[in-house]
Amino acid sequence: MRPLIAILAAFLIAGVASGSECIDCHKAVTPGIVDQWLSGNMSKHFSCEVCHGNEHKSSNDWEKAKMPTPETCKACHPQQYEQYASGKHYYAWIAMKAIPALQHIPTPQRDLEGFKGCSGCHKIGYIEDKGAYKYGAAACDSCHTRHKFSKEEARKPEACLPCHMGFDHPQYEMWSTSKHGVIYRIEGDTGRAPKCQTCHMPEGNHAVMTAWGFLALRVPEDDEEWWKDRVTILQALGVLDENGNPTERFEIVKAGKVARLSKEEWQAERERMIKVCSQCHSENFAREQLEAADKMIREADRVFAEAIRTVKELYDLGILEKPEDWKYAPDLLQFYEVKTPIEEELYLMFLEYRMRTFQGAFHMNPDYSHWYGWAPLKASLVKIKYEAEKLKAEKLKEKTTENTKEAKETPEAEKETKKTPGFGVLLSLAGISAAYFARRKL
Structure with a gap:
């Protein structure tokens, strides 16, 4: 045992020495990083090489410094890693990469080249290509930002703000302007009002x-009835085909955990949330509130499905043409890369208004749910149905014009022939009669 302790002690001493060398150099190169590191708890226990390896020795071989991955953190935080690996954040990168519209997004917004768009938040997910790892792709540092790696920082609702805000997932805005959020803003983190971590990261x-x-x-x-609407939505997502059978996208939805594929899975998460809510409210009240939010999803789905069917009819009638590189039409996962204004409106219904309707309801913000979700959702349906009727009328007018033009170009004699029922037959009979009487005379 003593030799082992001696070896470990020697390793720690060497690590501290190595860490000191890193700090001495980086004080001049990146002093802010050094200050953050020294202010955090990790600097009291580890040297830099624990995360970055020991191959980087000078400014001439900086590329040898290893970039941390989730596995790096797992070495010291196995339980947190296993929880992360079973949850939705782990699949964030996979979910982003599965979106067809991604191919049209500039690379700095979709890849590891700067994290200037979708990738900036979805990097919290597990990234398969280890060779592509760059700064900020360690996943855990999305919440425990480098180089302080503070647990207290990650426990604040503001830590969630950079990603859970804006167009399609403004949960922070919803929560912060709800009664829960207002109490938090007035009193601070006293525990009286729930924050993001209270409900979504219990214990x-x-x-x-x-x-x-x-x-x-x-x-x-x-x-x-809800299931019929749900099938319509799943078909527009390309998850189910026209016959209601799962497609290749179904496997992506399954792998990315962006939907619940069994009653048991859904119920387990609901009961967990009931347990959280019951810390402050009665169980009956908690269930009543969550079930009311469930109903808002059903109502939103009813409106959204009607809009989808309206657009689908335009494809069926040949008024809208499916792009050659699309497998499904309409295809909600094309996002704003659609080809017509009516589908752009459908995209807004999907990713903005429907989302805000149910997200606002679950975040206890009735004003947000109604005026930023339900109201524009209904308005969009009116626009889509009105535009669809216009497109159908234009198609009918176009067809009528073609028929009129064709009629004008037809010769008069041909028109008369077409207008007289059986005219050709009468001519034939007349010819036969003439031949018959000619023979009688002979």
Whole structure:
């Protein structure tokens, strides 16, 4: 045992010495990083090489410094890693890469080249290509930002703000302007009002799962009418084909955990949330509130499905043409890369208004749910149905014009022939009669 202790002690001493060398150099090169590192708890226990390796020795071989990955953090935080690996954040990168519209996004916004768009938040997910790892792609530092790596920072709701805001997922805005958020803003982090971590990371669980998931979709659905609407939405997502059978995208949805694929899976997450809510409210009140939010999803799906069917009819009638590189039409996962204004409106219904309708309801913000979600959702349906009727009328007018033009170009004699029923038959009979009487005379 003593030799082992001696070896470990020697390693730690060497590590501290190595860390000191890193600090001495980086004080001149990146002093801010050094200050952050020294202010954090990790600097009191580890040297720089624990995360970055020991191959980088000078400014001439900086590229040899290893970039941390989730596995790097796992060495000291196995439980948190396992929770993370079972949750939705782990699959964030996979979910982003599965979106067809991604191919049209500039590379700095979709890849590891700067994190200037979708990738800036989705980098919290597990990235398969280890060789492509760059600064900020360690996943854990999305919340425990480098180089302080503070647990207290990650426990604040503001830590969630950079990603959970804006167009399609403004959860922070919803929460911060709800009664819960207002109490937090008035009193601070006293524990009286729930924050993001209270509900979504109870007891520090890093899985961060919810009953409905990002898309608020679950299969199957007991409500028959709701299930019909759900199928329409899943078909527009390309997850089910026209016959209701799973497509290749179904496997992506399954792998990315963006929907709930069994009642048991959904119910387990619902019961977990009930337990959280019951810390302050009665269980009956908690269930009533969450079930009311469930109903908002159903109502939003009804409106959204009607809009999808309206656009689908335009494809069926040949008024809208499916692009050659699309497998499904309409295809909600093309996002704003659609080809017509009516589909642009459908995209807004999907990723903005429907999302805000149910997200606002679950975040206890009735004003947000109604005026930023439900109201524009309904308005969009009116626009889509009105535009669809215009497009159908234009198509009918175009067809009528073609028929009129064709009629004008037809010779008069041919027109008369076409107008007289059986005219050709009468001519034939007249010819036969003439021949018959000619023979009689002979």
